[in-house]
Amino acid sequence: MLIGKVVGTIVATQKDEKLDGLRFMVVRQMTVDGKDTNSYVVAVDAVGSGVGETVLYATGSSARQTTVTDKRPCDAVIMAIVDTWEVDGEVRYQKDGES
Amino acid sequence: MLIGKVVGTIVATQKDEKLDGLRFMVVRQMTVDGKDTNSYVVAVDAVGSGVGETVLYATGSSARQTTVTDKRPCDAVIMAIVDTWEVDGEVRYQKDGES
Amino acid sequence: MLIGKVVGTIVATQKDEKLDGLRFMVVRQMTVDGKDTNSYVVAVDAVGSGVGETVLYATGSSARQTTVTDKRPCDAVIMAIVDTWEVDGEVRYQKDGES
Amino acid sequence: MLIGKVVGTIVATQKDEKLDGLRFMVVRQMTVDGKDTNSYVVAVDAVGSGVGETVLYATGSSARQTTVTDKRPCDAVIMAIVDTWEVDGEVRYQKDGES
Amino acid sequence: MLIGKVVGTIVATQKDEKLDGLRFMVVRQMTVDGKDTNSYVVAVDAVGSGVGETVLYATGSSARQTTVTDKRPCDAVIMAIVDTWEVDGEVRYQKDGES
Numbered sequence: 166m167l168i169g170k171v172v173g174t175i176v177a178t179q180k181d182e183k184l185d186g187l188r189f190m191v192v193r194q195m196t197v198d199g200k201d202t203n204s205y206v207v208a209v210d211a212v213g214s215g216v217g218e219t220v221l222y223a224t225g226s227s228a229r230q231t232t233v234t235d236k237r238p239c240d241a242v243i244m245a246i247v248d249t250w251e252v253d254g255e256v257r258y259q260k261d262g263e264s
Numbered sequence: 265m266l267i268g269k270v271v272g273t274i275v276a277t278q279k280d281e282k283l284d285g286l287r288f289m290v291v292r293q294m295t296v297d298g299k300d301t302n303s304y305v306v307a308v309d310a311v312g313s314g315v316g317e318t319v320l321y322a323t324g325s326s327a328r329q330t331t332v333t334d335k336r337p338c339d340a341v342i343m344a345i346v347d348t349w350e351v352d353g354e355v356r357y358q359k360d361g362e363s
Numbered sequence: 364m365l366i367g368k369v370v371g372t373i374v375a376t377q378k379d380e381k382l383d384g385l386r387f388m389v390v391r392q393m394t395v396d397g398k399d400t401n402s403y404v405v406a407v408d409a410v411g412s413g414v415g416e417t418v419l420y421a422t423g424s425s426a427r428q429t430t431v432t433d434k435r436p437c438d439a440v441i442m443a444i445v446d447t448w449e450v451d452g453e454v455r456y457q458k459d460g461e462s
Numbered sequence: 463m464l465i466g467k468v469v470g471t472i473v474a475t476q477k478d479e480k481l482d483g484l485r486f487m488v489v490r491q492m493t494v495d496g497k498d499t500n501s502y503v504v505a506v507d508a509v510g511s512g513v514g515e516t517v518l519y520a521t522g523s524s525a526r527q528t529t530v531t532d533k534r535p536c537d538a539v540i541m542a543i544v545d546t547w548e549v550d551g552e553v554r555y556q557k558d559g560e561s
Numbered sequence: 562m563l564i565g566k567v568v569g570t571i572v573a574t575q576k577d578e579k580l581d582g583l584r585f586m587v588v589r590q591m592t593v594d595g596k597d598t599n600s601y602v603v604a605v606d607a608v609g610s611g612v613g614e615t616v617l618y619a620t621g622s623s624a625r626q627t628t629v630t631d632k633r634p635c636d637a638v639i640m641a642i643v644d645t646w647e648v649d650g651e652v653r654y655q656k657d658g659e660s
Contacts, residue, residue, distance in 0.1 A: 166486070166504040166537060168472075172296070173351035175267070177320060180344035181310050181330045189265070189320070191296060191351055197469070197488060197502040205296040207265040207320055211478050211535070221474060221486070221504055226325045226424070226523045226622070227537035231478045238310070238343040240265060240326035244535040245477035252470035252488055271395070272450035274366075276419060279443035280409050280429045288364070288419070290395060290450055304395040306364040306419055325424045325523070325622070337409070337442040339364060339425035370593070371648035373564075375617060378641035379607050379627045387562070387617070387641075389593060389648055403593040405562040405617055424523070424622045436607070436640040438562060438623035463585070463603040463636060465571075494568070494587060494601040508577050508634070518573060518585070518603055523622045524636035528577045541634040542576035542585075549569035549587055
């Protein structure tokens with residue numbers, strides 16, 4: 166998995182029928198130190214995440230292992246919302262902003 | 265998934281028989297800000313997309329989860345045509361051109 | 364899939380028994396503009412391709428979806444020989460050389 | 463697989479239900495010479511590893527082949543703790559520090 | 562598949578039980594011209610390869626298609642030992658050294 170920040174959304178009416186009802190989120194990858202990167206992925210939301218939240222996302226076939234993405238043509242899924250994240254003994258992120 | 269622009273097509277007569285009837289599109293990857301990149305992929309079209317359109321494409325085994333690509337030797341599929349796409353609170357793309 | 368040029372071959376006598384009879388081709392990846400890159404992959408041939416030809420290759424689990432590669436420890440397959448390829452309204456490649 | 467060092471942990475309460483009880487570790491990728499890189503992955507622990515340990519991790523669908531990760535939306539798993547590691551005839555790492 | 566040179570080994574006692582008995586080899590990726598790169602992977606040996614040998618390795622789910630790696634949490638496997646390898650009409654490598 167990678168750590169990302171949800172930065173946007175995509176609307177697509179004309180799509181494979183198995184994708185009906187799924188929410189496409191634009192997720193910017195973050196470094197291990199909590200900095201933004203230029204890499205992004207469009208992921209399906211499986212946990213009720215929203216723009217601005219820090220999340221974990223899985224890619225590849227593992228992205229189809231949630232109930233909402235099972236057997237869908239989907240290669241990235243948000244499967245967790247991050248509460249806290251600690252690296253090298255320091256808290257790098259804590260939900261609600263006190264980093 | 266990644267955001268791409270359909271920029272071309274490929275014709276291939278001599279191919280694995282499971283690929284008969286599929287349309288191969290050249291898709292240029294776009295950045296989260298809507299800029300072109302040098303990365304591309306050749307993807308099978310599953311949604312009736314055409315050259316010039318902005319699309320979502322899935323790669324890997326997820327590319328075989330549409331009806332047209334099921335069990336085919338295909339590792340990339342166009343599974344949605346983008347209507348609008350918003351990042352950091354700004355609309356970065358809207359179909360029919362008003363960006 | 365990606366576009367590649369078959370530039371060589373590999374002979375390997377000592378190999379997993381499921382690979383008996385398969386042909387290993389060295390494929391150089393090409394840019395969307397038809398230029399050579401430094402990236403390559405060793406792919407199994409599933410369409411009778413030869414050195415010098417421009418091909419499409421699929422990677423990952425999709426590489427096992429042809430009859431010759433089914434259930435083999437093979438992560439890349441040549442699944443089509445390119446006839447023509449057009450980008451941004453221009454023919455970038457046409458088999459038999461008139462580009 | 464790649465060699466990594468466990469450098470941190472992630473807590474996520476709101477997650478896909480299949481992930482309940484799994485431990486998310488932040489793993490920094492190491493070079494073949496034992497140096498840190500800027501690449502990292504968030505992996506599920508399957509072997510009782512802890513912060514500071516040198517481990518092997520597997521990614522993609524292979525990350526779901528341990529008992530704890532079976533059928534979970536998880537694309538990276540720590541599947542071994544490294545005892546020693548030797549490259550070009552030299553021991554590059556030995557558990558408990560004498561490198 | 563990619564071409565690599567076996568440059569080392571890894572010993573790991575504490576590991577997922579499905580990995581018992583497997584040999585972990587450090588494999589340095591080689592360029593199409595036979596030069597070393599800085600990329601490496603840790604692969605399970607499926608063909609009796611040893612340090613110093615030039616091999617082919619497969620990654621991803623294809624790495625689980627050999628008898629020794631079936632259903633194991635293993636994402637890279639050495640599935641062939643290279644005898645000769647030819648690119649652009651020139652032999653780039655021949656086992657036993659005469660390049």
